Amino acid sequence: MKALWTLNPYFWRYKWLLLSGVFFVLLSSAFSVFPAVYIREAFDEVAAAISGQGASNTERSLDLKHALILYSALILGLSIIKGLFTFLMRQTLIVMSRHMEYDLKNAIYAHYQKLDLAFYRRNSTGDLMNRISEDVSRTRMYIGPALMYTLNTAFATGITLFFMFSVDVKLSLLTLAPMPFLVWCIYRVFTLINQRSHAVQAQQSAISTLAQETFSGLRVLKAFGLEEEQTERYADSASRSFQQNERLYRVNALFMPLMLLLVGASTLIAVWVGGQGVIEGRLSPGVIAEFIYYVNLLTWPIASIGWVMSMVQRAEASMQRINDFLHVEPAIQNRAEARVPEHIRGEIVFENVSYTYPDSGIQALKHFSARIAPGETIVVVGKTGSGKSTLGLLLNRLMDPTKGRILVDGLDIREWDVDALRKAVGTVPQDAFLFSDSIAENIAFGTLEADRSLVESYAELAYVAEDVRGFPKGFDTVVGERGVTLSGGQKQRVSIARALIKQPPMLVLDDALSAVDTDTEVNILSGLRERIAGVTALLITQRLSCVHLADRIYVLDEGVLVQEGTHSSLVQVPGIYAELYTLQNPDA
Known part of the structure; x- marks a missing residue:
């Protein structure tokens, strides 16, 4: 009993x-x-x-x-x-x-x-x-x-x-x-x-x-x-x-x-x-x-x-x-005096960060250190399983580093209020999950201030508005369980609009455009570059079509930062980045 x-x-x-x-x-x-x-x-x-x-x-x-x-x-x-x-x-x-x-x-x-x-x-x-x-x-x-x-x-x-x-x-x-x-x-x-x-x-x-x-x-x-x-x-x-x-x-x-x-x-x-x-x-x-x-x-x-x-x-x-x-204690909890900064600049610093997945024992990151300045756009590339997505999960504090720490605006994210931190980061995950609701409600998810005009403007920014208006019910179209009525590319673009409508000071796009063609990806990212000026962006991808938008590029291999620089500098140096670029652009 x-x-x-x-x-x-x-x-x-x-x-x-x-x-x-x-x-x-x-x-x-x-x-x-x-x-x-x-x-x-x-x-x-x-x-x-x-x-x-x-x-x-x-x-x-x-x-x-x-x-x-x-x-x-x-x-x-x-x-x-x-x-x-x-x-x-x-x-x-x-x-x-x-x-x-x-x-x-x-x-x-x-x-x-x-x-x-x-x-x-x-x-x-x-x-x-x-x-x-x-x-x-x-x-x-x-x-x-x-x-x-x-x-x-x-x-x-x-x-x-x-x-x-x-x-x-x-x-x-x-x-x-x-x-x-x-x-x-x-x-x-x-x-x-x-x-x-x-x-x-x-x-x-x-x-x-x-x-x-x-x-x-x-x-x-x-x-x-x-x-x-x-x-x-x-x-x-x-x-x-x-x-x-x-x-x-x-x-x-x-x-x-x-x-x-x-x-x-x-x-x-x-x-x-x-x-x-x-x-x-x-x-x-x-x-x-x-x-x-x-x-x-x-x-x-x-x-x-x-x-x-x-x-x-x-x-x-x-x-x-x-x-x-x-009785399971949440691994991620607010500390006794969690802080909620009034103004967020978006500076991100990774200090000797390592992470090992507890169930599999796989070490996804090994002594990763980097500094991302406020408003800077960073593209993270690497082969499958190199630890790219782990960076986004750690920044959102969905899990804590095994070693090292992550600072946002000079404050360890473990000192932040968890809800405040996650609201400050707009995230588009690899799996573009949509709720069984209308497209408009899915885009407005997470913000109470979004009216229909604002929803449509961010749908335009994500290059999905034209597709939505082609549906019989437009933005009132119910997407079904997990967004089953939409194509993979449409789901990803709705997810991007959902992340951007929060107007976050930091943005993480984790392979968020893998289901759209290269031209659409370039158009979306070019439009984003204009609209997210001042936003610290972390673009995680395997395709290199967006690298021209990056202020800097990080190349990961088996959890280790092996290369760092701009596209023009990295493509000229033998290494993983040059190999990926040659594979994806054989005529270059």
């Missing part, structure tokens, strides 16, 4: 809903028991009338009629009051569980966003989604229904047993004899249900993953003509899901017959033993009806013990999974 203790602060936050719920459970349980007394008295009145005791037949009939009307009204009134308190019980405890579910999901989501890239490399997206959805839902079942039924079982059982034993101890003990066996059977059934439910959910996840991969890679499947084979794979997975569901339904089918059998056994005992008590004169006939009512009243609370135990076990496992991630 230790994992569930982490929910205590949430219970304290909603303590008044919790206390109110407990109070309403007590009242609901009490008013559910009281009708039994009036049922007994009503049956006794009928038995007395049938036996012919007391007044004349006419008077007995009239008195019986009045008595039954009175008892019916009392029972109906108590049932209405019980229903009211049951409603209030659910409105407090279940609503409290929904509030806590909402808070827990928000806490997990906020924590996810604080975690570093290494965490996301170690954990799959599906697992992250499952913990914030399925695991939180299972935890809510403990917070709400499990808690509610536990309280209801405790109060209802306690009050009912008090009434039963106050009437007759022997009859109470014999009537309750099958109940422990009922609890054990229900627990075993629900344990099997949980085990088979997990198997069903696992297979359902496999089906969903297969379907998602199929739809995402549909072009590849069609290109290789493998639609039938993939359909057979899906049918095979669906067949396994059907078999798992069939095993689950067979166990589910045991629940109600088993419960009715054991309830019937308790009812039979109440009638048999109670009937003997009536014959002996020890009990009144109404006691039999009263105990049948008690048996039915106790059935669900006692049967729910096994269900509640199962829910608690599942919630414990789910909360442990949630805590595993909530």
Whole structure:
């Protein structure tokens, strides 16, 4: 139960809903028991009338009629009051569980966003989604229904047993004899249900993953003509899901017959033993009806013990999974007195920076040192895996250097407020990710001041406005999941417009134009050169078509800065840069 203790602060936050719920459970349980007394008295009145005791037949009939009307009204009134308190019980405890579910999901989501890239490399997206959805839902079942039924079982059982034993101890003990066996059977059934439910959910996840991969890679499947084979794979997975569901339904089918059998056994005992008590004169006939009512009243609370135990076990496992991630400390955090500079010039200094990826052990940068003056444009080139993209990730402080430090305007970026630093750097990553929203909203992402005219002006700057206006809905076109409705080049240009509209003092373009043709790339970068005057720009690329825009060029090889200079100087010196230039410009 230790994992569930982490929910205590949430219970304290909603303590008044919790206390109110407990109070309403007590009242609901009490008013559910009281009708039994009036049922007994009503049956006794009928038995007395049938036996012919007391007044004349006419008077007995009239008195019986009045008595039954009175008892019916009392029972109906108590049932209405019980229903009211049951409603209030659910409105407090279940609503409290929904509030806590909402808070827990928000806490997990906020924590996810604080975690570093290494965490996301170690954990799959599906697992992250499952913990914030399925695991939180299972935890809510403990917070709400499990808690509610536990309280209801405790109060209802306690009050009912008090009434039963106050009437007759022997009859109470014999009537309750099958109940422990009922609890054990229900627990075993629900344990099997949980085990088979997990198997069903696992297979359902496999089906969903297969379907998602199929739809995402549909072009590849069609290109290789493998639609039938993939359909057979899906049918095979669906067949396994059907078999798992069939095993689950067979166990589910045991629940109600088993419960009715054991309830019937308790009812039979109440009638048999109670009937003997009536014959002996020890009990009144109404006691039999009263105990049948008690048996039915106790059935669900006692049967729910096994269900509640199962829910608690599942919630414990789910909360442990949630805590595993909530207890991960973000590698990138603000220091106690993080600074937010009022004015940012954009000077960037790398001092002996090294970085080794923790999971793979690959050293991406080795003792890299450089100074970029405010407003300077630097082009970083090198072969694949030379560490170019790592520079952009470190500057954005998506990860911290293993050794060395990075300074912006003379201040170590670890002293900066993380949000302020990232807002100061406009970044276009290699993977041009777009949200499933309109093109205008994607461009305006990250700034609250952007109106339509500003969005369109930056779309013009990124050479994507003409393409967008060609769509039926123009800038209101929804791009679909991950921008699937746009070409690779269009996505990259929308990403550039999104980065520039923030008007950042520093800009990182990480191979941001790899999907556009060379002429378009030159046009875009030439236009940028005019518009980003005064902006410190870091252009990371493998293509050398933009090098004429650079104030300086850095050449990386296996994480080491091997060459530095202008295009005209580097092309004349034997080395990696000259090799790349010759390969890309064979006629030069």
